[in-house]
Amino acid sequence: MPTVYVLNGPNLNLLGRREPAVYGTATLADVERLCADTAAGLGHTVDFRQSNREGELVDWLQEAGAATAAGDAIGAVLNPAAYSHTSIALPDAIEGAGLPVVEVHISNVHRREDFRHHSHVSRVAAGVVVGFGVLGYALAVRGLHELGRHPTAGGLFR
């Protein structure tokens, strides 16, 4: 079964424990179960990870790129968290790996502070899911699956 990588950036280990008004009450373990269930229904397994370190996320994107090139994975769902707004290394890794990525944000970043309105990752993402709460992860897994099934239906930068 091909793998869907689900990669989470800094502070998302706190999900469900702080700021429930912004991010809801589901924990990251709940999100992992949601992704695994969604992926299983589509014939995939999930490799679910979280890191507070930018370089570790770069390593994992490269790993996901190699697995996808080898036909062992279909791409990655990525919530880069605050690195969305600051990192050049993450989009460079995605571009370098030629990896299909669906970017997810739990909150609607466009309703929040100005500095959250721009993501460097979005430029190299196949698609972006914003503001659906943790349900966005299930939508992103599904979207990645559908992009694999309809390879000419997506956008220019997949």
Ligand code: CA2
């Ligand atoms: O809405 C999202 O998913 C974000 O990627 C979450 C990031 C934020 O910096 C982005 O602008 C939008 C923050 C992740 C921190 O997660 C926490 C969860 C619960 C409590 C505290 C932090």
